[in-house]
Amino acid sequence: MTAHPPPPITYLASADVARVCAELPVVDLVRETLLAVRAGKAGLTPEAALRWTTPSGAFARSLILPGWAGDSYGCKIINASLGNQALGLPRAAGLIVLDDPETARPLCIMEGALISALRTAGVSLAAVGAVRDLAGIGRVAFLGCGRQAEVHLGLLAPGAPGLREVVLYDRDGARAEQAAATWAAARPGVTVAVADRPEEAVSRAGLTFAVTTTTEPYVELDWVPEGGTFVNVSLDDAAESLLLGCDHLFVDDWRLVAEDDHRLLGVLAGEGRVTAPGTRAPEGGRSVDAALPDLLAGAYRRQVGARDRVVINPFGMGVHDIAVAAAVHARAAALGLGTRLPH
Template sequence: MLGTINPEILFLQQEDQIKAGLLDMKMILEITEETYKMLGLGQIQNPPKTHIGIPEPDSWNSFFNTMPCYIGGDYNIAGVKWAAESKKNANTPGIPYGIDISILSDPETVLPFCILDGTIITAMRTSAVAGVQAKYCAPSDTKTATLIGAGVIGETMVMSVCEAIPTLKTIYICDIDLPKAQKIAEEYKGKYEGVEIIASDDSKACAAKSELIMGETTARTPFIDKTWVKPHSAIVCVSNEADKDVALMADVKVVDYWKQMVTFKNKAIVQAFDAGEITKDQILETSDLALGKPVRTSDDQFIYACSLGLGALDITVAYKIYQNAVKMGLGSKVKMWDKPLWE
């Protein structure tokens, strides 16, 4: 396929991708670790995402991010995710809060060869990154996890922690909107052997009983503060749940990708860095974890990890789904042209 001058594009909608294995969290976790290893080894170009907030960059009602990358190694593909979120969607039945689309391109001819809905890929890979961080950051005997936010990412977070933390016995799934948490608890009841899933709207009380706390909410201001912090635990957030004190109190601090994170000035860990309260050498990246650098050195430590989302991971997952879909004959084909007008 690579190097072709055939201007054919395969379009993969969500249903095709699900048939091609997208809901296999074990596979997504493996791709996630592999992608972060490649990032750490310098095989991936992933400039920081660019952000357009509407109406204003910082007080947005909706936003769009562009997330371009080149993946080297055995992949040799270029790609971009056009990622968006809308507050209005959060209260509109029938449409997700976050909606994404990705393009995969041949790096030699630069022809796009696949366009995919990126919405489920985003949910799977976001929770997979948190799952990989939890695997390395949670105490070794973690039995109880509190997941805060029972939306789309909350759904995939249940899958991710169940796969990544084999010692897990209890999950509290929490949301200010209790019926949403109850719906996920019901849906996953009995799906992971030996793991009980309990819905709650009191995330702080559940967190107090948990070694692992995961944040995946749409809260615009942090609500996890120093009163939540305790030894022998980890807090892993995909959004703005934890404040700066939480980052500062952590014995080990982890981000997904510092080069990008440092450009987002509203992130708690970046505020601590910009204020001179922590230095870069106190921060581990997820590629360090995947490459085997020591993370937790004692079960008594408190560890904080956070993520912003790596475009390259959307593209490595998308490429795997594309390869599966081609083998299975899935998707619809469209053409850029029959014959290019000018060449």
Template sequence: MLYLNDEHIRELGWDWSRLADLIEEAVRTMDAGGSAAPLKGYLRFPGTPNRIIATPAYLGGSTELAGIKWIAGFPGNPQRGLPRARNLIALNDPSTGEPLAVLRSDRLNGLRAAAVSGAMLRWYAELRPASGGGFTVGIIGWGPIGRLHLDMAAALLGPRLERVLLHDVRGIAEDSIPPELLGRVEATTDWRELYRQSDVTATCTVAPSRYIDEPPPQGALLLHVSLRDYEPHSVAGLRTFVDDWSQVCREDTDIERLHAAGLLAEPDALTLADAVCRDALAPLAGETIFFNPMGLGIFDLALAGDFYRRALAEGLGVGLD
């Protein structure tokens, strides 16, 4: 069995186009019936906000792996100098059940989140011809997930990324911004300033309560990574996409609140598979898109499996008996 950690992942490196391709391939495999993804299980600790989430899955196609993601979210960790989220993925051979690898990598969780956003961003970017001008991307929440979203957007949009607006309640340190993007990045003191000017807004927060209380600009793409930022009335009636309705309409997400308020039903929501497999975004040019990815286990398997196989090929990692 192979053991990989964050250092191994960094040494292997990644390409955002490849990661987005892996997400799209996983979506096509899922859409063709080649996957299984039971509902996530939540282990909660009485009297605390701490939790550990279990995400079992099987993904066929070129991945052909089973496994489970076991990710801990402990909000008090940053005050202890520790990461808020701690991530572990175990991979199994689906034909024998044999454990193949353990990946102890917080970075993989962020890569998966940004790669899923990247898959949607690429389809959205195609709606606007290159002659239509560049993009302003706004990122609310400047933690590890927000920073990876900036890296992803810069890689996938290239010169079409004209301007970046950042907001975090803790402020934005200049030395945290990639040097090659400094001329295009501005920090804002109010999320509204960012929100009203952005063609693409990624919410990557751990906000304790909803705070976005106004409709987005017409035609914007909302990459709602953190799932609990919008008051229902601010996003009611938007073209809403999810990765999987049964996974995301639970656990007090904004999708569940919209559904409970009678503002969104499952037949009204489109899926990432509709975008990837049926070009569902093409007729929606000029409309505002509200994308809510719960984060499916098949996406974690797609990326973890790719890093696992690359590590085998390059002789990286630690072998365990």
């Protein structure tokens, strides 16, 4: 057999990824991937996590999330430090590695933070769109004003023509004011207001995205108005009363939730107070109503009423990173983008 030199690895820098992602239908890609997971055409394996305290005393972690979608295989490495903001750095940074499906050799390495943020927002929007009419959403609240908030708003706005007000809350009031000014300038038809308290922001909006770095639950059930939807993107904004008392509770993947002992929902699962979709609710607790693949497939039979409170609690599935990264890689190759790295 004739030996062939291994092909080079393509590296896509942040500018390459951003150029391609600006043209991608991210919400559609995420929705299709969730349905593929349900059909057994995409999936993931357990993630690995390394956590530590930085020399300056901040919490830091590195996550490795393997996944596959169709004939695309790879993993995301996403790192974050809560001390980065004080250093003038983004909280998270990472890489996505795509593998050749035949040889298993690394095929492409790309900057992963933007894709991670986009797929996270894509999951949120796909889930919200399954239970609410996005066109009818007039007021949205954000708890946290960082990159995730910006990306969520960027994906939401085109599908929500009735959006007229955005309410922001951040523990750093100056950061909230700065974000409000920037967002208002970018969307002159939308009023952007800053709330003094998180309760004020949540209670004023029919849809709230929690995109903070808190590890202390604080959003109570009675903060969420009737008919409100609360998307618990970050670690632990939703308090026990909200998780146990909402009318509908959806997660992206029950196994990921149940195996986690850091987020409150995983803790409640470990205590037997929250159980898997389709199981009997424990006394004094509840079962998760459905996983997102079933919700998007129309397999959830309970009607979501106009006055019902809904909580969407996505854990984060690496399979979405792989699906979006594969689309980025294909488009970048067509455009001739990227740097070739020798093996």
